[in-house]
Amino acid sequence: MPLRPIARVSSRELKDFRANLREQEPIIITDLYRGSRIAEVDSIGRAAQEFGDIRLEIGRSYFDQHYDEPQSQAHEPDETLSLRDYFALLERVPGTDRFCREQALPPLVRSAFDLPGISRLGPESKPVCMIYAANDGLVAPLHFDLDQREVLFTEVLGRKRIYLVRPGLAARLCPIRNFCSFPVHRFAEEEREAFFAFNDAHTCLLEPGETLYIPKLWWHYLANVGVTLAFNVRFGLAPASVRLRTLPSNYLNQNVSRELVDPLTGKASDPRCVEQLLAAFYGDYPGPEERLHATVAALQEAYSSVCASSLQKPYLSGWFKALMQQTPAKEALYYGYYEPAKLPGESSEGCSEADLKSLQRLGRVNRMEPEKLDELCRDYGLAPSVAELKRREANILYTNLMFGRYREDWPV
Numbered sequence: 343m344p345l346r347p348i349a350r351v352s353s354r355e356l357k358d359f360r361a362n363l364r365e366q367e368p369i370i371i372t373d374l375y376r377g378s379r380i381a382e383v384d385s386i387g388r389a390a391q392e393f394g395d396i397r398l399e400i401g402r403s404y405f406d407q408h409y410d411e412p413q414s415q416a417h418e419p420d421e422t423l424s425l426r427d428y429f430a431l432l433e434r435v436p437g438t439d440r441f442c443r444e445q446a447l448p449p450l451v452r453s454a455f456d457l458p459g460i461s462r463l464g465p466e467s468k469p470v471c472m473i474y475a476a477n478d479g480l481v482a483p484l485h486f487d488l489d490q491r492e493v494l495f496t497e498v499l500g501r502k503r504i505y506l507v508r509p510g511l512a513a514r515l516c517p518i519r520n521f522c523s524f525p526v527h528r529f530a531e532e533e534r535e536a537f538f539a540f541n542d543a544h545t546c547l548l549e550p551g552e553t554l555y556i557p558k559l560w561w562h563y564l565a566n567v568g569v570t571l572a573f574n575v576r577f578g579l580a581p582a583s584v585r586l587r588t589l590p591s592n593y594l595n596q597n598v599s600r601e602l603v604d605p606l607t608g609k610a611s612d613p614r615c616v617e618q619l620l621a622a623f624y625g626d627y628p629g630p631e632e633r634l635h636a637t638v639a640a641l642q643e644a645y646s647s648v649c650a651s652s653l654q655k656p657y658l659s660g661w662f663k664a665l666m667q668q669t670p671a672k673e674a675l676y677y678g679y680y681e682p683a684k685l686p687g688e689s690s691e692g693c694s695e696a697d698l699k700s701l702q703r704l705g706r707v708n709r710m711e712p713e714k715l716d717e718l719c720r721d722y723g724l725a726p727s728v729a730e731l732k733r734r735e736a737n738i739l740y741t742n743l744m745f746g747r748y749r750e751d752w753p754v
Contacts, residue, residue, distance in 0.1 A: 343539055343540065343542050344539060345505075345535065345538060345539050345543055345544075345545045346542065346543065346544040346545065347544075347545060347546065348368050348369065348370050348506075348544050348545065348546040348554070349369055349370065350369075350370040350371075350372055350546075350552075351369060351370070351371060351372065352371070352372050352373050353371055353372075353373050353374055353376060356369075356371055356460075359460045359463060359555075360463055360606060362555060362557075363463060363464055363492065363557075363578070363605045363606055364605065364606055366508075366557035366558075366560075366600075366605060367557070368506055368544050368554065368555055368556060368557060368560075369554075369555050370546055370548065370552050370553065370554050370555075371494075371552070371553045371555070372549075372551070372552050372553075373551065374458050374460075374494070374496065374553040375455045375458070375496065375551070375553070378454060378455040378456065379392070379453075379454040379455065380451070380454040380455040380496075380498065381455075381551060383454075383498055383499070383571075384499075384550065384551075385499070386429050386499065386569060389425065389429075389498070389499060389571055390425065390426045390429055392450075392454070393425050393448070393450055393451055393454075394424060394425050394426030394429075395424055395425070395426065395450070396424065396425050396448040396450055396451060397422050397423070397424060397448070398422065398423055398424070398425055398428055398442040398445065398473070398475060399420045399421075399422055399442065399443055399445055400420060400421050400422070400423050400428060400431075400440050400441065400442055400443075401420040401421075401440065401441070401443050402439055402440060402441075420443070425475065425571075428440075428442065428475060429569070432477055432569055436477075437477075438477055439477065439480060440477070441474075441475060441476035441477060441480055442473065442474055442475035442476065443474075444472050444473075444474060445472065445473060446470075446471070446472060446473070447471035447472055447473045447573050448473065451473060451573065452471055457469055457575060458494065458575065460494070461494060461575050461577040461578075462577070463577075463578070463606070464492060464577065464578030464580075464605055464606055464608065465578050465579060465580040465581070465583075465605075465607070465608025466608075467491075467577065467578065467579040467580070469575050469576060469577040470489075470491065470575075470576040470577075471573060471574065471575050471576070472573060472574050472576065473571075473572070473573045474570070474571070474572045474573070474574075475570065475571045475572075476566045476569075476570050477566065477569060478500070478566055478567065478568050478569055478570075479565070479566060480565075480566045481527040481563070481564065481565045481566070482562070482563065482564040482565075483521060483522065483525070483526065483527055483563065484505070484507070484515065484521070484522035484524070484526050484561055484562070484563040485520050485521045485522065485561065485562070485563075486509065486512075486520050486559050486560060486561050486562070486596055487520070487558075487559070488520055488587060488591050489576065489579070489587065490558055490559060490579060490580075490583035490584075490586070490587045490599055490603075491558055491576040491577060491578055491579045491583075492555070492556075492557060492558050492576070492577050492578040492605070493555070493556040493557075493558070493574050493575070493576050494553050494554075494555055494556075494574060494575040494576075494577070495548075495553065495554045495555075495556055495572065495574045496551075496552070496553040496554075496572060496573055496574065496575075497548045497549065497550055497551070497552055497553075497554075497570065497572050498550060498551075498570075498571040498572055498573065499550055499568075499569060499570055499571040499572075500550065500566060500567060500568035500569050500570030500571065500572075501547055501548060501549055501550065501566075501567040501568060501570070502547070502548045502564050502565065502566055502567065502570060502572070503545075503546075503547050503548075503564070503565040503567060504545065504546055504547075504548055504554060504562060504563065504564050504565075505538045505543045505544070505545050505562070505563040506543060506544040506545070506556060506560050506561065506562050506563075507538070507541045507542070507543050507544075507560065507561035507562075508542070508557075508560060508561075509559050509560060509561070509593070509596050509597050509600050509652070510597060510649070510651050510652035510653065511541050511542060511561075511652075511653060512561065512593035512596060512597065512652070512653070513593060513652070513653035513654070513655060514540075514541055514653060515541070515561065515593075517592060517593045518592070519591050519592055520591050520592070520596070522561065524537070526538075526563060527563075527565070538563075547567070557605075558578065558583075558600065558605065559596050559597075559599065559600045578605065578608070580603045580604075580608030580609075580610075581608065582602065582603050582608065582609070582610040582613075582616055583599060583603050583608075585616065585620060586598070586599040586602070586603070586616060586619070586620075587599065588620075588623075589619060589620070589623050589637070589641075590623070590637060594638075594641040594642060594644075594645045595641060597645060597649045597652045598615075598619070598641060598644045598645055598648060598649060601648045601649050601652075602615060602616060602644075602648060611648075612648065615644055615647070615648065618640060618644075619637075619640050619641065619644060622636045622637050622639070622640035622641075623636075623637045623640075
């Protein structure tokens, strides 16, 4: 199956963006910010002149943390640099893999454009804007975003080679949490193209000034061509999505959430199913494994019921299970794979502050604000005491960690 080139239109030619939202169809808008100050930033020098003083958190390329290096080497501390100093770093060290990880768009950059009208379509919610800056050749590996928002991704400087894969094909990607476990960035170019063609991918080379609409929960792979500066506007977060995204992340929840929530109205097509899923995860269980089994069963039932157009069985070869079982615990985190016995704080009946902090530091879980956890526990008639909430939080964090390594044919 050939790759699908993403259509380009000007803002004047964009007649009905609602149709793209309804059909979840990617599109490139070539001049969405025409006439704004951000559209005038066409060089590194101009970017340094306009925004050079903004502060950026700079860290290592995050795909190394998933595929290449043991834990002790992967988590180098971030540093804060001005955009001007980051550009200077790229000039001094042309091959550096330091880049600006996703962070909130600084007010100075936000003041350089007005929110586009199309970001007000769909469910009413406050848009979120993020900024990125990266060196030539750095890659964001194939993944989907957990926030369940629609995305308008704009390239300011440089270009990006982008591939998009619809959620319904997730089972082909051997997914672990929200990442494809195939190291696609390590493939030869011809092999990578064949991989994405097999997965019916949409593709483009996003040029400076262009904006790509990425439908919510779609898989995306981005490779930087030249020094790049980009930002996005994330919008259309539905109330039902706010609740569903607190469930453990994997392709089951990805597809169920996509199918249950209408992208235009934000309404849940089956509110009862949403409630059943939340009840399954936030119910009271003696331990995290019981919560895991109940949550997986509920998600599988919902997946088979509402995701008829999605692949129903994962593509998983026998060697993968054997490989993961041999993976050392410290490295297994990057694959989302942990045996229950290797988790800190083994007892689900009690969890010390140190154990709870250790669980939180693992970072590969969906963390919730305490008030959200309290609210959900109260919704489902669970004990609201502080001690119980701490125990339950640890229990839920355990389940999240184990959820990442779950496969239908694996004993848990």
